[in-house]
Amino acid sequence: MQNETVLGLSKLDKAIIIIGGPLLGAIIGWFIQIISSWLIKIPFVPFGLFFEWIVSWNSFWVSIIGVIAGLIAGILFALYAFSESLKMTITDQEVTMKRYDKEVQLQKSEISAIYMDRKDIVVLGQKGEELYRAQTDVKLLKIEAALLEHRFPWKTQDPYQSDYQRWVPEHPDFPASVNSLLAAREKALKEDDEKEAAILRNDLADKGAAIRDEDKRQYVRMIRG
Structure with missing residues (x-):
């Protein structure tokens, strides 16, 4: 049996989500009429x-229906929280990332560096390209210890940090197609459209551009080679 380390939600986190979500929903549902009377x-x-x-409405039936609706909402929240959280399974040969039922396996030989960019864990390939990026709530020290234990190339910061340039419209160092995508992504960032910003990040990666965000400003480097 191969040695592996699994990182993700702790037992306490799971207990809070499983119990706390439905319980809070039920409490809000029970007092929904009182809360509504305040809100109006x-x-x-x-x-x-x-x-x-x-x-x-009749207060008794409103409370009963509110409790049921609150429990259902709490259960749905718990299911979403579990699917949204990143689960990492690390062995001596590979690291497996699972989120939203989407699983990505990365072999150690493919990876040149792994580091944290704020709350995102980032995996770089041998050419410096981003192989994977996702948000995680696992503590940095736990991630670092697990990766070092399995001899992965953990880095305390982006090894290409000095290569990034602040993007401005029609940046002369980037191709026109990259500038167009960056302009669309800047708009998505300003509108807090995280889904569209993530899609555009992937589109930019296909064109050889890696992105680092700072306060809705984009910093860009082009992949060498």
Whole structure:
């Protein structure tokens, strides 16, 4: 049996999500009529008519239905939290990343560096290209210890940090196609459209561009070779 280390949600995290989510939902559901009566007193509160409608119903049945709806919402939240969290399985030969039921296996021979970019774990290939990037809540020291134990090339920072340039529209050092994608991505960042920004990051990676974000500003390096 090969030696492996699994990193992800701790037992405490899992317990909080499994118990806390449905419990909080049920509590809010039980007191939904009281909460609604407070909310309708706030000027211009969104969905004011909906809260007025809740207040108008028989309080006992509103509480029962609210508890059921809260439990369901809590369970759905727990399922989402489990699928959203990154699970890393590390062996002496490879690292497997699983998130949103999407699994990526990376062989040690493919990897030149692994480091943390704020809350993102980043895996670089032998040419300096990004092989994988995803957010994780696992503590940095745990990740570092596990990767070093299995002799992966852990780095305390991006080894290409000095190669990045601040992007501005029509940057002269980047191809026109890269500048166009960066302009679209800047718009997505300003609109807090994380999904579109992630898709555009992948599109840019296909064109040989690696991105580092700082306060919605984009810093770019082109992959050598």
